[in-house]
Amino acid sequence: MGIRERKAREKERRRQQIIVAAKRVFSQKGFNKATMEDIADEAELSPGTLYLYFKNKEELYASLSLRILQYLGIRMEHVHRDAEPGPEEKLEALIEAMYDVYDFDPLTIINMFHLQSSETLRNLSPELMSQIKDLSKQSINDMARIFEEGIEAGIFIKVHPIALADIFWSLFSGVILWESSKKVINQKKDYIKETLESAFEVFSRGIRISIED
Amino acid sequence: MGIRERKAREKERRRQQIIVAAKRVFSQKGFNKATMEDIADEAELSPGTLYLYFKNKEELYASLSLRILQYLGIRMEHVHRDAEPGPEEKLEALIEAMYDVYDFDPLTIINMFHLQSSETLRNLSPELMSQIKDLSKQSINDMARIFEEGIEAGIFIKVHPIALADIFWSLFSGVILWESSKKVINQKKDYIKETLESAFEVFSRGIRISIED
Amino acid sequence: MGIRERKAREKERRRQQIIVAAKRVFSQKGFNKATMEDIADEAELSPGTLYLYFKNKEELYASLSLRILQYLGIRMEHVHRDAEPGPEEKLEALIEAMYDVYDFDPLTIINMFHLQSSETLRNLSPELMSQIKDLSKQSINDMARIFEEGIEAGIFIKVHPIALADIFWSLFSGVILWESSKKVINQKKDYIKETLESAFEVFSRGIRISIED
Amino acid sequence: MGIRERKAREKERRRQQIIVAAKRVFSQKGFNKATMEDIADEAELSPGTLYLYFKNKEELYASLSLRILQYLGIRMEHVHRDAEPGPEEKLEALIEAMYDVYDFDPLTIINMFHLQSSETLRNLSPELMSQIKDLSKQSINDMARIFEEGIEAGIFIKVHPIALADIFWSLFSGVILWESSKKVINQKKDYIKETLESAFEVFSRGIRISIED
DNA sequence: CATGAATGAGGCTTCATTCAT
DNA sequence: AATGAATGAAGCCTCATTCAT
Numbered sequence: 001m002g003i004r005e006r007k008a009r010e011k012e013r014r015r016q017q018i019i020v021a022a023k024r025v026f027s028q029k030g031f032n033k034a035t036m037e038d039i040a041d042e043a044e045l046s047p048g049t050l051y052l053y054f055k056n057k058e059e060l061y062a063s064l065s066l067r068i069l070q071y072l073g074i075r076m077e078h079v080h081r082d083a084e085p086g087p088e089e090k091l092e093a094l095i096e097a098m099y100d101v102y103d104f105d106p107l108t109i110i111n112m113f114h115l116q117s118s119e120t121l122r123n124l125s126p127e128l129m130s131q132i133k134d135l136s137k138q139s140i141n142d143m144a145r146i147f148e149e150g151i152e153a154g155i156f157i158k159v160h161p162i163a164l165a166d167i168f169w170s171l172f173s174g175v176i177l178w179e180s181s182k183k184v185i186n187q188k189k190d191y192i193k194e195t196l197e198s199a200f201e202v203f204s205r206g207i208r209i210s211i212e213d
Numbered sequence: 214m215g216i217r218e219r220k221a222r223e224k225e226r227r228r229q230q231i232i233v234a235a236k237r238v239f240s241q242k243g244f245n246k247a248t249m250e251d252i253a254d255e256a257e258l259s260p261g262t263l264y265l266y267f268k269n270k271e272e273l274y275a276s277l278s279l280r281i282l283q284y285l286g287i288r289m290e291h292v293h294r295d296a297e298p299g300p301e302e303k304l305e306a307l308i309e310a311m312y313d314v315y316d317f318d319p320l321t322i323i324n325m326f327h328l329q330s331s332e333t334l335r336n337l338s339p340e341l342m343s344q345i346k347d348l349s350k351q352s353i354n355d356m357a358r359i360f361e362e363g364i365e366a367g368i369f370i371k372v373h374p375i376a377l378a379d380i381f382w383s384l385f386s387g388v389i390l391w392e393s394s395k396k397v398i399n400q401k402k403d404y405i406k407e408t409l410e411s412a413f414e415v416f417s418r419g420i421r422i423s424i425e426d
Numbered sequence: 427m428g429i430r431e432r433k434a435r436e437k438e439r440r441r442q443q444i445i446v447a448a449k450r451v452f453s454q455k456g457f458n459k460a461t462m463e464d465i466a467d468e469a470e471l472s473p474g475t476l477y478l479y480f481k482n483k484e485e486l487y488a489s490l491s492l493r494i495l496q497y498l499g500i501r502m503e504h505v506h507r508d509a510e511p512g513p514e515e516k517l518e519a520l521i522e523a524m525y526d527v528y529d530f531d532p533l534t535i536i537n538m539f540h541l542q543s544s545e546t547l548r549n550l551s552p553e554l555m556s557q558i559k560d561l562s563k564q565s566i567n568d569m570a571r572i573f574e575e576g577i578e579a580g581i582f583i584k585v586h587p588i589a590l591a592d593i594f595w596s597l598f599s600g601v602i603l604w605e606s607s608k609k610v611i612n613q614k615k616d617y618i619k620e621t622l623e624s625a626f627e628v629f630s631r632g633i634r635i636s637i638e639d
Numbered sequence: 640m641g642i643r644e645r646k647a648r649e650k651e652r653r654r655q656q657i658i659v660a661a662k663r664v665f666s667q668k669g670f671n672k673a674t675m676e677d678i679a680d681e682a683e684l685s686p687g688t689l690y691l692y693f694k695n696k697e698e699l700y701a702s703l704s705l706r707i708l709q710y711l712g713i714r715m716e717h718v719h720r721d722a723e724p725g726p727e728e729k730l731e732a733l734i735e736a737m738y739d740v741y742d743f744d745p746l747t748i749i750n751m752f753h754l755q756s757s758e759t760l761r762n763l764s765p766e767l768m769s770q771i772k773d774l775s776k777q778s779i780n781d782m783a784r785i786f787e788e789g790i791e792a793g794i795f796i797k798v799h800p801i802a803l804a805d806i807f808w809s810l811f812s813g814v815i816l817w818e819s820s821k822k823v824i825n826q827k828k829d830y831i832k833e834t835l836e837s838a839f840e841v842f843s844r845g846i847r848i849s850i851e852d
Numbered sequence: 853c854a855t856g857a858a859t860g861a862g863g864c865t866t867c868a869t870t871c872a873t
Numbered sequence: 874a875a876t877g878a879a880t881g882a883a884g885c886c887t888c889a890t891t892c893a894t
Binding site: 224259260 | 857858860
């Protein structure tokens with residue numbers, strides 16, 4: 001069983017090796033301009049080998065997102081488990097988590113939003129699709145729980161918690177995409193972090209009930 | 214001269230005919246899966262004809278966005294010219310405008326955000342690129358002016374107006390993309406309008422200075 | 427009949443206008459890279475019009491050569507009619523004529539040799555083909571007559587006169603092609619005239635019977 | 640190591656297989672009418688495979704010439720190394736070599752002259768271009784050395800040796816092109832060999848200094 | 853006669869994927 | 874399991890030619 005285990009570990013390592021290469025190449029060239037050969041070169045493997053680990057190009061692409069979503073899921077759990085009780089504190093922890101998620105892998109997270117917003121989505125295998133779906137839903141639900149607590153506590157405005165979570169997530173992805181595409185257009189430094197900060201502030205203020213409300 | 218005019222009109226009509234077809238096809242299949250032949254078929258023209266009106270596939274794609282951006286620009290002007298004076302009123306008018314922009318052409322607006330967030334952008338002709346850039350910048354500036362007025366009036370929080378405009382725009386596009394991709398995943402009706410409404414409410418509340426601030 | 431004549435003249439003029447444009451464009455871009463639209467633009471006509479005067483692109487191309495061949499034919503006649511009697515003198519006149527032919531239209535003459543040496547030849551209409559054939563043959567025969575006289579006079583070596591004409595013509599075209607392709611390779615000035623001069627000298631010496639032969 | 644060697648040999652064999660097919664197709668249809676698919680069919684390979692061995696159509700075309708030029712180069716060396724000393728003997732050896740070059744691959748040699756005299760030349764990759772250039776120059780230089788020796792020995796006329804080499808080469812290619820295009824026109828047997836023979840005789844006589852000179 | 857917009861066949865090339873070794 | 878050569882489908886685009894005006 002030790003041997004079988006090691007095999008499994010090696011297989012997983014190889015998988016990661018490919019994912020890392022893919023991440024780099026996709027980030028640099030985008031989904032369509034990146035070729036499987038590019039990725040194989042970057043991974044120092046042959047094209048054929050990629051297909052031993054991923055069914056096709058689209059699945060490989062989507063797999064990148066899975067890692068982020070998994071990380072997001074873990075962070076969401078932490079927020080609930082570790083953060084101080086109280087919706088305000090949890091919201092803050094949530095925001096912190098989002099920065100970490102972005103930092104965890106900025107290139108891939110942009111990729112993920114591209115995926116989200118792309119025809120590619122339509123061609124994924126059902127299994128991968130449902131994995132993504134489940135992970136997304138799980139994280140959105142985790143976020144929603146925070147908002148729900150706040151609403152029940154009378155601190156947050158009465159908007160459907162899931163809707164708030166969607167808005168929060170939309171804001172996060174919207175800012176990242178828009179700021180990074182501004183960068184493509186203007187060739188200047190991106191202001192993702194700074195804009196995210198302001199955006200979260202606006203959001204936090206926006207859902208909080210002030211005294212006079 | 215009457216004849217020349219008619220020719221010009223016909224040429225413009227043909228252009229529109231292609232644009233309409235392209236819009237439909239791109240919306241259905243996305244940029245990469247859509248072929249020029251698909252579009253030609255939809256427009257009931259031959260592939261070659263498309264190239265009499267658009268330099269290549271990418272320019273055709275980008276042209277769709279241009280129309281939206283132009284409409285957005287017009288609406289932004291109206292907001293400044295026609296809306297009741299006062300930042301509050303203008304913000305409301307701005308939000309109204311955004312709904313109209315979305316309604317003007319929902320499919321294309323989703324497309325535009327895909328374009329924005331895609332490698333495609335890198336291959337556009339410089340002219341088209343700069344047109345898009347200018348139009349975007351113009352509209353963002355128009356939005357920023359509203360926020361600036363509000364800040365000066367002491368009604369809105371002191372965040373750089375351009376940043377607020379970016380956030381507003383990011384929120385708008387983020388919601389549309391996320392909701393429409395949720396639809397792909399869940400096959401359910403999309404909640405774009407409803408979510409936008411809540412999002413704008415959160416945003417409006419978020420930038421307003423309440424008494425105790 | 428005056429009117430009909432004028433029409434015919436105008437038609438011919440238009441034809442020449444096209445030929446002049448074609449010459450320029452073909453010389454610049456070569457047969458395949460040159461498009462009918464290029465030529466139409468250069469002639470300040472519409473593409474459709476070209477087809478009123480020439481059956482297709484290949485015929486237009488070949489027509490350029492006809493002008494040269496006609497000029498060559500005329501010069502050959504002159505040589506026989508005007509040159510001092512005696513093969514030596516006629517050979518000299520022939521060589522002079524070749525320079526003139528080259529000067530008459532250097533670009534087109536290179537074109538003609540390209541035509542000669544090209545698949546294009548295979549696709550010409552039978553009529554044009556036979557025109558070219560006749561003109562070529564006529565000129566070759568005229569040249570051959572000079573050599574024949576020289577042989578009969580015991581001045582030139584006993585090689586079949588037609589063969590000598592072919593060799594003469596081959597030398598002429600070979601030098602022009604080789605020198606002009608060297609120019610493409612080396613970007614230097616071409617040495618066509620200088621090389622032609624030496625070539626003709628070698629040829630003349632080569633066919634002359636010296637005393638000891 | 641044995642395995643790597645075999646792979647290399649197989650790769651080279653495959654290359655040759657393509658070259659042979661290309662030669663046949665190009666000779667039959669000419670550069671422009673020949674399609675990559677034609678060649679792939681002839682080679683019993685798929686179109687994509689051609690691109691594993693040649694960057695594009697033009698490079699494939701040019702590669703054919705390279706082989707001839709290489710052979711020419713080898714023969715030129717032999718002439719210098721093996722031929723009896725003395726310019727006369729070397730000139731004879733040179734002429735022998737030219738026949739062999741022609742026989743080595745008549746179809747391709749005609750192709751090469753087409754290439755030489757064609758717009759195609761302008762689009763070659765710089766590397767291939769410089770290879771062709773170098774090989775050509777080398778052979779021309781080798782020829783020139785023969786003439787130089789003859790001039791120094793007082794046997795050949797005082798014309799710049801490089802010019803004589805150019806003339807010699809022009810005569811060779813001119814005869815081949817003209818005779819083969821006459822064949823297209825007349826559908827008769829070609830007289831390339833016979834005409835070459837006479838041409839070389841004329842040339843040899845032409846550069847030799849006779850007693851009375 | 854002239855126009856020039858439209859055609860549509862067809863070429864080159866790329867690249868995801870397969871499969872014999 | 875890994876390779877990497879081969880595949881071949883399919884896409885974009887060009888451009889000679891036609892034809893209604």
